[in-house]
Amino acid sequence: MLEDKTPQRTPLEELGEFGLIKHLTHSFDLSHESSKLGIGDDAAIIGSRDPIVITTDMLVEGVHFDLSYMPLKHLGYKAVIVNLSDIYAMNAQPKQITVSLAVSNRFPLEALEELYEGIGQACKVYNIDLVGGDTVSSQKGLIISITAIGQVKEDQIVYRKGAKVNDLLVVSGDLGGAYIGLQVLRREQEVFKANPDHQPDLEPYSYIVERQLKPEARKDVVSLLKELSVHPTSMIDISDGLSSEILHLCEEGNVGCELYEEKIPIDPTVIRACEEFDLDPTLVVLSGGEDYELLFTIDQKEYPNIKGNPHLTVVGHITAKNEGANLITRNNTKIPITAQGWNAFS
């Protein structure tokens, strides 16, 4: 018999983003005492006396952003924000970033100046020092890789793991805006392609368009929690859809949860835009992404501390693992939450 000499070729989309990372890195062990936490949370932790947290994100033109509707200045700002958000999700304070760019010859200096103006603005607003980076040529398009470094006292770190049965599930701000804002931008882009004289009126959508183009990281929420003497038992930032983030907290905490559809905070602009696009707002929140709000759990005893706070909404509670992670719909149906989050390779 002839041997099949075709090398095995497993398409990346079969594993998905998280599956792929797990598959590739599962055999890597941590050997240094200073490596307190490796892959699997919003950021890694290094050192113990004054630990630093470190996280990194890569943004690729045509995959994560489209320069036909994303101004370079906004892109620079957003590229920093997505990294800071991961640092805040550890209950830490970001202090430094490094910025690496791969950029094709198509970009003139003036384009990079705009990009750095946005990076600089984010550094100013969030009090961040740019300490390093790399700038290289790309064969096609623009790729931005940012690493953020933060500080936190060891006893203040909040992990993805840590949620306990009966804890409350809380989100900051409101959700779904960034995703539906992207749909609006894409629609305007199509109209513009068909008719270049078209003057888009984005005014009615300004809130959701800004959520997409110029998101903020919830530095204020981290400070607020401190002021309110609230100590989350677990925390993650909402960069993918809410369902994906909830499942992370449940998996890491070895627990289940009930999420109440009617409690999910959604801005009226999001609901109106969803109607236009014939999309279910709950689905947009669960499977959209890029809201950069914080999702966390707190002990029920701390409920009085957050009650009525306009920045924080209790959306559910933690249950035993065997009860699963479920959405309780408005008509009181229980539906298992599945990760329909963005699959990087599909």
Next chain:
Amino acid sequence: MLEDKTPQRTPLEELGEFGLIKHLTHSFDLSHESSKLGIGDDAAIIGSRDPIVITTDMLVEGVHFDLSYMPLKHLGYKAVIVNLSDIYAMNAQPKQITVSLAVSNRFPLEALEELYEGIGQACKVYNIDLVGGDTVSSQKGLIISITAIGQVKEDQIVYRKGAKVNDLLVVSGDLGGAYIGLQVLRREQEVFKANPDHQPDLEPYSYIVERQLKPEARKDVVSLLKELSVHPTSMIDISDGLSSEILHLCEEGNVGCELYEEKIPIDPTVIRACEEFDLDPTLVVLSGGEDYELLFTIDQKEYPNIKGNPHLTVVGHITAKNEGANLITRNNTKIPITAQGWNAFS
């Protein structure tokens, strides 16, 4: 008169890699006490009690590597090495890395497994923990962005600045191999394209091909210097050509230098291959790159400590700034050293 509304477009290659980084980042200040050193050395320094050093490098397919002669396993190894080399150049010990990949659907899982095998091997050899990263889709090709984090006692840090008049200029190992090895690989590739049945005989070139495909970072030299009680006054790793690195030390130290052509350590394999390609070995060393050796300066008093050491070669000495940075050729001509290093955008 009509206003010229054409926006200004300055091509990136006008500035070169270092000029571009300076231009884009000169207005960024450091505001945090923990930001000890920002852009401009081999790595940034954060914190003072137990400072960490941090560096980042981006490798782009078709720009920094060509998968037609670079096996993925070697690429993974090398991508780690280039970052570790920057950490050693601060006289620090690398401890952790993060690895971010942008990868097109063209790559199957098995390709990334190979890449991670190389990353894992480098981590093992150099005792490094992989603590984080990001994996995303690219529109074209493979982009690897690695950040390395190291530790060093504050009083042990060696900067690019610090060289004093009369200091000796020292290099580790030998130079030029990686660049001429690349020429050999490219030649074989051309032959293979013309005749796919061609079986390349790389055996006579194994040393220089390995210098290109599987470079090592000089962890051993950092240890050796400690053993020999040698305290470099300045140091940099040789990732671009020797001339570019020498100019960095001179600029940062506000000094000049004399580099003796006859002293430059070059392996016989490099000289033989240079003859085949009709290239001047000195020029290859000065303007080539990717050798990942260390270039440093020491006080003359420490010369006895390194004298005769097979890993270290004195190649010149530091002079006053107004004497400039010069190459003293074999026939005793003085030629100003110019940075003909690799320009990322040309």
